[in-house]
Amino acid sequence: MIDPTPKNSKEAQKYKKMLEAPVKPLIASLALPSIISMLCTSFYNMADTYFVSKIDTTSTAAVGVTFATMAIIHAIAFFFGIGSGNSISRLLGAKKRTEAATMASTSFFYTFLCGLCIAILGNAFAAQLATLIGSTPTILPYAIQYMSVILIGAPVMMCSLVMNNHLRFQGSAAFGMVGITVGGFLNVFLDPLFIFKFHMGVAGAAYATILSQFVSFCILFAMTWRGGNIPIRLGNIHPCWPIAKEIVAGGAPSLVRQGTQSLSTIFLNVAAGAFGDAAIAAMSIVTRLSFFAASVVIGFGQGFQPVCGFSHGAKKYGRLREGFWFAVKAGTLFSLAAAAVAIFWATPILEEFRDDPLVISVGAAALRAQAVTFFLVPLTILSNMCLQTTRHTVGAMLVAAGRSGLFLIPTLMVLPRNFGLTGLVWSQSVSDICGFLLAAVLIRGFFQQIPKMDGAK
Template identity: 50%
Template sequence: MEWHEMQDAKYHQMTETPIPGLIARLAVPTICSMLITSIYNMADTYFVSQLGTDASAAVGVIFSLMALIQAVGFTFGIGSSTCVSRLLGQRKQQAACESLSTAFFTSIAFGALMLVFGLLFLEELVSALGATPEILPYARDYARYILIGAPYMTANFVLNTSLRGQGSAFYAMFGIMSGGILNIILDPIFIFSFGMGIRGAAIATVLSQLVSFGILLYFNLGERHGSLPLRLKNYRFRFSLYRDIVKGGLPSLCRQGIASIASVALVRSCAPFGVEAISAMSIVNRVMLFIVSAMIGFGQGFQPVCGFNYGARRYDRVVESFWFCVKVSALLLTTLGAVMFLIAPQVLALFREGDARVISIGAAALRMQCAMLPAQSYFIMSNMMLQCTGRSAPATLLAAGRQGLFFLPVICILPHFIGLPGVLLSQPISDVCCVLLAVLLSRRFLRELKLLDADQREEQARWGEVEG
């Protein structure tokens, strides 16, 4: 089948296949890749935690640096992906190719800048992220190698989201899972067998990311896979193109960038209560990322469907797919949250067996966050819908809400009044506020979609009468 024929077949598939089956087909590969990513994040935390509480806390400190790298990658990845899916829905393949290539090469350039400036000011960077004197040597060793991988780690997000935005979720899954599984294998070898300690964990991560980069790049280069061709000749230094990419990626930049700031604020708020509190919250963050990853993977199956159909003016399918995803993800998170609530102490003991204080703090925090899990389905799906349809302002506001508008003030103020419980309650309180904001923003947009759909049906009826 020729490339243009493959694109036509993909268009009809995305705009005509029944919603439940279509989203399920696209979501299964993304759920698998998200789960593998979360598992290797937890494996990284598990193996490093065997080196001691200080090393475990250092991973929590550098988590904010990795969130910053992700922020850059997601800005260009999600930004171009939302443009690509809408442009393909409008059958503008060349414009979609230019959006992808421009985002890819720009992400590498930004990753290179992070590498250079990060290594030049490594000591200052790690200290600014919240490393205490005990944690500093571990955090510095870990950060150095993570920064070396920054250029292709940022590009990975563009390649991954590009394939998903085009409806080629299986290829994206294969690339991400290959790197994730390799990371799980390399961690114990480098950390223990080669005696490299925390440096080994970082090296395993960047090598695994490099393998993922190679695989994802291969699938993005070949038209034989039905994907858009990634070419340097398609790069365009054009204000309007960058505006559209940044506009689409701004919610992701806010979400990930503010998450990095929130991670630093969390570490600093935990510091007065000891390194055990930092270690406990680091573990809880990784566990929660694992729980939510399945739902985010499901939502990533929704994003290309949403973008394609919005571009094709199938507003009824946008609304249908949104509510389908909210219901399924709420059921999924309720089940996972209930299980994790019951076994919270055992989960923490897997990482820090025998460390009663870490287990006690972590189990309490994990249970509080699990209680709010079902509500996350609504605001995450609302954020994805607004972002995919080009509603940058409300999507950005919602993306900034959870970790920024609500979490930062609470984490900075509440612990001063009630101590450690204030740290543990900060995330659940911000989740409640974010759900209320999501309801306010999404209901207005859903009403707008219904009006657009009614207008389109009216227009089609008039054309039918004319032709008749």
């Protein structure tokens, strides 16, 4: 087969970089913009939580409860974005750009339709949904205000995440970073403006979020047309079973991971609700802080994923192996540093969000407990990403389900009942240990199956 890509084109230069550049500097260069993008993505939720916490404890708890809805939206978006992105990176590694272009536009189309359905159905049953995800009677009115607005922006929010993943899997994480970063900073500016200046309360935080997401969407769409990336074109939309099958195979682990995270958030809200609104507020703040720290580790993984996909597609298994362990080591070093900060400064960190003594007490204990096992998280996350990108769907789904669902949900059902508030704050740590052990077994089996190649770059 004749390679249709001109040897002096941007596409050819990118292909050469992904398969021939030294692995460690390449992953570092791809990870940095991915980390910034992930931090800005988590910043949307962090900013809403921070500014809403200045209103009162009930409003803080309401935004925390609706994090489950955001997790559902993100779960479906990552299902399409990573499912198609994995395929795109392997197709580009095999020099099949035409097929990759079809995958990119078709998955974008699927995502928009799904987001539209979520916006319509979610608002039609907003009250029932808010109650289902753990809202107490006092929290419910505020949760509906926030969630109804967020749901309206679901199509734009989901398509932005898909385009960001497409750019990342093509080795253009910096392009995606621009769109996500601009939106993140805009959200920080608009939150206090809408909440306090315009007196819109929790609804103002939601309006600030979806407006910022729309700006990100416009920038990301423009970026798909630059730098040799694959643009989104109507003519490239070809809905068919083979494309849907590839998205399902590549995206199912992400859907499981994000979906179980959403489900575990619901269980967390219900478990914390037994100890009052202050406990819900405290655990929601800690959840956001933990996700913020984990975003850096996920960013290392996202820097590794395109290298993993290209290397696997080109059968450069030694390069894949080297990249994996470099990302794990880098993520673990960061995790140890983040854990130290959380353990020694847990109380001052919580005081930045609320001045409620009970919220601070519960939150500080939970943050320290999660910090103790945070160094185990990088291997778990990287194993999931490696198995997913190389299309080891079952193993990836098991790892994805482990930390956020398979182990966390049972611990939330058992520990708080038997050990009270102490059991609640240690539930995530117990789940982290179990998830780490499962990931270690599965990733060891994966590397035993693929060939060992010496002298990988």
